[in-house]
Amino acid sequence: MTFSERWKSAFDARDRDAFDELIDDAFLYVRHQSGKDITKDRIIDIWCSEGPRPIRRDYRIVYENDEICVTHQFIDFPSGDKESVMVVMLLRNEKLIRMETGATPMPS
Numbered sequence: 001m002t003f004s005e006r007w008k009s010a011f012d013a014r015d016r017d018a019f020d021e022l023i024d025d026a027f028l029y030v031r032h033q034s035g036k037d038i039t040k041d042r043i044i045d046i047w048c049s050e051g052p053r054p055i056r057r058d059y060r061i062v063y064e065n066d067e068i069c070v071t072h073q074f075i076d077f078p079s080g081d082k083e084s085v086m087v088v089m090l091l092r093n094e095k096l097i098r099m100e101t102g103a104t105p106m107p108s
Contacts (some may be wrong), residue, residue: 003091004061004069014048024095032100045100052078067091074106082106 003022010018029038038046055076062070069089076082083103090098 002064003089003094004064004071007069007089007096008059011047014050016044019044019047021052022096024092024097027096028098030098030100048081054078057059062086066094076105080108082108 007022009015011020023044025038025039025040027043029043031038039094057074057076059071059073062072064070068091069087071087071089073085073087074082075085082105084106085104086102088100088102089096
């Protein structure tokens with residue numbers, strides 16, 4: 001199973017244990033909008049939280065190898081906002097070490 005398949009499975013199931021295995025302890029999620037980074041424990045809390053979550057549409061892998069996974073998707077947020085999102089995941093030793101996103105607002 002590829003990294004992207006394991007990540008998608010963990011995300012869809014909100015599987016905290018799977019994320020713990022997939023994400024390196026030195027992980028950083030770079031938030032360009034706020035200028036703040038998110039650590040492993042915090043991102044797992046976000047991804048595994050209960051309640052409404054954004055709806056992902058047309059998820060696809062743009063490119064993937066042992067060092068990088070690039071995805072694209074459209075996201076519909078509970079607020080009604082919609083974005084086109086490119087995600088770049090840097091991998092080290094089969095674990096996610098860094099994630100950055102680029103988002104473009106879409107018409108509602």
